[in-house]
Amino acid sequence: PVYASLIDTASSVSNISFPDYDLDVMDLGGTLSWLAPGDISQVTHYVVYLARGVYDTTSMANNATSSLSNISSFENETH
Numbered sequence: 001p002v003y004a005s006l007i008d009t010a011s012s013v014s015n016i017s018f019p020d021y022d023l024d025v026m027d028l029g030g031t032l033s034w035l036a037p038g039d040i041s042q043v044t045h046y047v048v049y050l051a052r053g054v055y056d057t058t059s060m061a062n063n064a065t066s067s068l069s070n071i072s073s074f075e076n077e078t079h
Contacts, residue, residue, distance in 0.1 A: 011037035013046070 013034040022029035032048060 009042045011040065011043050013037060 013036060015035040016032070017034070018028075018030055018032045020028045020030050037043065
């Protein structure tokens with residue numbers, strides 16, 4: 001038999017803010033910002049998912065940030 005030791009660590013951001021500056025219905029544009037978790041020793045990048053509602057099963061993922069930046073920008077007309 002073979003075994004492996006696993007450690008599962010979860011880190012969540014908080015204080016998420018997104019002022020939407022695109023005035024078109026169903027489009028968005030602006031800067032998403034958040035506070036990083038207190039311990040980021042296991043965090044390698046962030047991924048932003050967009051959904052049309054709470055129960056939406058078809059979400060779109062924005063590209064992962066290339067660093068541990070706490071902002072992600074969306075160009076106007078993003079939908």
